[in-house]
Amino acid sequence: MTDTTTETWLILGATSSMARALARKLAKRGANLLLAGRDMSDLEATASDCRLRGAALAESLHFDARAPETFQPILERMRAMDGTLNAAVFVGSMPPQEEIDIAPEMLDGVVADSFTGPARLLHGLAPLLEARGSGTIVGVGSVAGDRGRVGNYVYGAAKAGFATYMSGLRNRLGRSGAHAITVKPGFVDTAMTWRLEGMFLVAPPEAVADSILKAVEKKRNVIYTPFFWRYIMMIIRAVPEPIFRKMSI
Amino acid sequence: MSWKQTEYTGWGRHLRAKGEIARPERTSAFIRVAEESPCPAIGQRRSYGDASLNSGGRAISTARLDRFLGFEPETGILEVESGCMLGDIVTHFGPRGWLPTVLPGTGFATVGGAIGMDVHGKNHHHKGSFGLHVRDVTLALPDGIHTIAPDDPLFAATIGGMGQTGPIASARIQLAPTKGALAMVTERRMPDLDSYFDALDASEATYTVGWIDATARGDALGRGILEEGETGAGLVPPARRGKRIPMDAPHFALSGPIVRSFNAAYYRRIPERGRTVVKALEDFFFPLDKIHDWNRLYGKRGFHQFQCVVPLDEREALRGMLERVSDSGLASPLAVLKRMGAAEGGMMSFPTEGYTLAIDFPAREEAPEMIRGLIDMTAEADGRVYLAKDAFASPEHMDAMYPERAAWAEIVNELDPEQNYATDLVRRLALRDL
Structure with missing residues (x-):
């Protein structure tokens, strides 16, 4: 008999502000939290914070998207947890496109951080969810993945790959009662966007966390957050290529 | 670390600064930026004047380090x-x-x-x-x-x-x-300033604070409502928070006649015999936080707050200040009177034994002169103004108001000889000059 009252969330990239906002909201409802990332002392601070905000358990785990040897201990820790297993993926990197243009080898790192690293870990995690017949995987992509733009198409391509992976994972997990949600945030007020020019309608990380939790509850498939980005991206995707290639947005 | 060039203000929204702000999200990034680019740290910028401003320089925001x-x-x-x-x-x-x-x-x-x-x-x-x-x-x-x-x-x-x-x-x-997680608050009308002072002196409650009608004159000068609170256990609906002011209010929203009638109604809302109410802790401690951005009610010009403390034997000085304020017709509904206990703070701490008065003023043309007058009256009464609220004090008052200032300046100047941590407030009042 599977215990469905206990929920465990693995949060990949837990040092990001969106991830921290989600972790705090999950802590408040008493979840078990496994916070994974590279900056261990910062993860430990977030873990303490989550414990004091009500998490039944909050641990920090080392995860590096470019170091697959860090994946197995995380999967083992998840396997040892009771109840429903869930995961939320916030990893990704967005170096300035100009830097990638000078040093194209950076492309591999961006793809590993934003796509192949987390996908490989999720591939190890999926069987655990299938075996228990429950749980949700939340993959945070980006609206940048919806269409390649001159300003950040390497990052966009990696996020597009991740979105396609999430779509396939959803198709697969649905057969066993588990689920996968693709989240595409627009502009969010994080360290990544702090100094960028031309930001508008910037959402606080807490708003993204709220919409993720709502999507989990309602078993949504693909969400844009804030919601209006769905319509912005609908228009951007609809622009014919001959016109789009001359645009600089 | 990325720095964002921006214009920002304190809570009063009157004084402004342009400069670069970094907002680290991790402790390690915070420590690194503090090492590489020493500059003042700022939080939610709830100081009214220029305490959290560094014009032309840099500042580190702690907004994301809140664990x-x-x-x-x-x-x-x-x-x-x-x-x-x-x-x-x-x-x-x-x-x-x-x-x-x-x-x-x-x-x-x-x-x-x-x-x-x-x-x-x-x-x-x-x-x-x-x-x-x-x-x-x-x-x-x-x-x-x-x-x-x-x-x-x-x-x-x-x-x-x-x-x-x-x-x-x-x-x-x-x-x-x-x-417990609620507050039991007894509210009583104070018909005039003397009865107010006496009630503050006599109060034995854990928490004591008073709202004061800064528009009342004559016999009613200094009237208000004394609130005495205790925490307690029980059930109370959670505090409702987060309403927002969607826009800057027009300037007439806080004009003299409107404030006078608002204050009169606010005073009479408490029955003559007083009353006891139960509140969520947040509603008792932070009554205005219910409305986010309430500072926008003062319109886009912003507002000022004046706060002073004067020794217990200087009741008359406060009476003089209140007369001046009520005659001016400049006051806003927000005015607070309280008695403070003996001081045991830091070298530059504001609180000291006496009565403290805080009054908000919309940033109209006449406000600076009015507030400078109140600051002079404070100095004459051997009192001090609260620098977290200040925008108009002058350097000459500082040594009398803050007797340990020079000793403090020596310590901080030794730690930070290049004055990297100086803010607009520190420069305006020459607080670190020796």
Whole structure:
């Protein structure tokens, strides 16, 4: 008999502000939290914070998207947890496109951080969810993945790959009662966007966390957050290529 | 670290600064930026004037460093990052029987700001100011982090030190046990200033504060409502928070006649015999936080707050100030009177024994002259103005108001000889001049 009252969330990239906002909201409802990332002392601070905000358990785990040897201990820790297993993926990197243009080898790192690293870990995690017949995987992509733009198409391509992976994972997990949600945030007020020019309608990380939790509850498939980005991206995707290639947005 | 060029203001929205702000999200990034680019730290910018402004320079925002780092249930000591807001501590620890020992009038103030301004609350007459309950402070200086306890000479320069001893990374603060997560508040009408002073002197409540009608004149001068509160256990609906002011109010919203009638109605809302009400803790401690951005009610020109404390034998000085304010027709509905206890703060802490009066003024043309007059009256009464609220004091008043200023300046100048941590406030009042 599977215990469905206990929920465990693995949060990949837990040092990001969106991830921290989600972790705090999950802590408040008493979840078990496994916070994974590279900056261990910062993860430990977030873990303490989550414990004091009500998490039944909050641990920090080392995860590096470019170091697959860090994946197995995380999967083992998840396997040892009771109840429903869930995961939320916030990893990704967005170096300035100009830097990638000078040093194209950076492309591999961006793809590993934003796509192949987390996908490989999720591939190890999926069987655990299938075996228990429950749980949700939340993959945070980006609206940048919806269409390649001159300003950040390497990052966009990696996020597009991740979105396609999430779509396939959803198709697969649905057969066993588990689920996968693709989240595409627009502009969010994080360290990544702090100094960028031309930001508008910037959402606080807490708003993204709220919409993720709502999507989990309602078993949504693909969400844009804030919601209006769905319509912005609908228009951007609809622009014919001959016109789009001359645009600089 | 990325720096964002921006224009920003204090809570009064009148004084402005242009400069670069970094907003680290991790402790390691905070420590690195404090080492590489020493500059003032700013929190939620709840100081009214220019205490959190650094025109033309840089500032480090602690807004994203707001985590609870540890709590000892045996002692009630909480370790927090400096950007943690006091209201967050009330919300999470109140129901578990603990509260910050001292709480100012807004829950949006951060722990770092509460230390830097050595804030006071409705229980100053019993518990002193915020700094008295700080066990240690961890500063992020160019040569790394330093944890200082009360026995360190730097500690008294840090408590109330307006950030001049460097950015605060975290602190350990003593929480006080509370009987429960609600407040029982007795509200009584005070018909005039003398009865108000007498009631403040006689009050034995844990928390005492008074609203004052700064538009009342003649026999009614100084009338108001005294609030005496105790915490208690029981059930009360959770505080409703987060309404927003969607736009700047037009300037006539707080014109003289409107404020006078509002204040009269606000006064009469309490029955003549008084009443006792039960409130959520947040509603009692932070009544205005219910409405986010309430400072927008003052319109786009912003507003000023004047706050002074005068010795107990200077009641007449406050009467003179209130006469001047009510004659001017400039006051807003927000005015507060309170008695403070003996002082045991830092070298530059504001709280000292006496009566404290705080009044908001919309930033109209006549406001600066009015407030300068009140500052002069404060100086004549051997009182002092609260620098977290100030925009108009002058350097000449500082040594009389803050007798330890020069000694403090020596300590902070030795720590920070290039004055990297100086803010617009520090420069305007020449606080670090020797």
